[in-house]
Amino acid sequence: MQSLIDKKALIEQSVGYLFEEALLDEMLQQARLRETVTDETIIHVGDTLHMIPIVVQGSIKVSRENPDGEELLLYYIEGGDTCAMSLQCCIRKTASHIKATSMEPSVLLMFPMENMQDWMDRFPSWRAYILQSYHTRMLELMETIDEIAFMRLDERLLKYLKDQVKLLGSEELHHTHQQIADDLHSSRVVISRLLKQLEHRGIVEIHRNRIKVKDY
DNA sequence: ACATTAAGTGATT
DNA sequence: AATCACTTAATGT
Numbered sequence: 001m002q003s004l005i006d007k008k009a010l011i012e013q014s015v016g017y018l019f020e021e022a023l024l025d026e027m028l029q030q031a032r033l034r035e036t037v038t039d040e041t042i043i044h045v046g047d048t049l050h051m052i053p054i055v056v057q058g059s060i061k062v063s064r065e066n067p068d069g070e071e072l073l074l075y076y077i078e079g080g081d082t083c084a085m086s087l088q089c090c091i092r093k094t095a096s097h098i099k100a101t102s103m104e105p106s107v108l109l110m111f112p113m114e115n116m117q118d119w120m121d122r123f124p125s126w127r128a129y130i131l132q133s134y135h136t137r138m139l140e141l142m143e144t145i146d147e148i149a150f151m152r153l154d155e156r157l158l159k160y161l162k163d164q165v166k167l168l169g170s171e172e173l174h175h176t177h178q179q180i181a182d183d184l185h186s187s188r189v190v191i192s193r194l195l196k197q198l199e200h201r202g203i204v205e206i207h208r209n210r211i212k213v214k215d216y
Numbered sequence: 217a218c219a220t221t222a223a224g225t226g227a228t229t
Numbered sequence: 230a231a232t233c234a235c236t237t238a239a240t241g242t
Contacts, residue, residue: 153230176222187231192223208222208239224237
């Protein structure tokens with residue numbers, strides 16, 4: 001079966017080095033593949049999750065969203081990583097507090113939440129992986145808080161652009177100013193002006209729907 | 217040619 | 230740094 005072979009390869013390459021054979025075998029049996037397109041929302045605020053995702057290809061951004069639909073980007077998840085928050089959400093069947101959006105065409109492995117308690121009990125490597133994930137997310141969250149609290153918006157914008165370039169693997173970003181403003185929880189006008197400044201400093205080139213980061 | 221959407225700008229708070 | 234009100238530019242039909 002073609003899909004089974006693909007799945008095996010994907011599991012091997014993305015998390016093969018993390019887990020023991022027995023767990024990898026079970027993962028192969030249980031995994032469902034999910035492919036996403038750019039800007040597809042994977043998890044909405046308020047969703048209850050039944051599967052826990054591991055990102056194998058591409059990149060996902062995780063944001064906070066208030067009832068008015070205003071957003072703030074919290075952190076990114078890329079290859080081999082999971083969002084530990086989704087685990088708690090799965091097990092306790094509580095609504096998600098975050099929104100997850102794929103930033104590029106991505107591939108996720110989805111595991112039924114029925115396995116979670118069992119895996120936690122039987123596989124030390126799985127426990128370690130989940131704890132590690134919590135820790136990493138916590139550090140990233142602190143970094144984001146620092147940025148919001150201590151950096152000026154123009155510095156934040158520049159860091160955002162650099163992060164996006166690194167994550168997407170291209171210095172050409174196909175974002176509108178409005179999208180950037182949403183991620184940083186600012187306004188389109190302000191982002192346009194700051195981008196213009198960066199352009200004058202020779203750091204970026206601005207085109208419609210396209211920003212080239214030259215100097216990073 | 218017209219409508220729609222993205223981006224630029226001056227003034228005000 | 231945000232918001233308003235408006236203009237200009239790019240793109241789709």
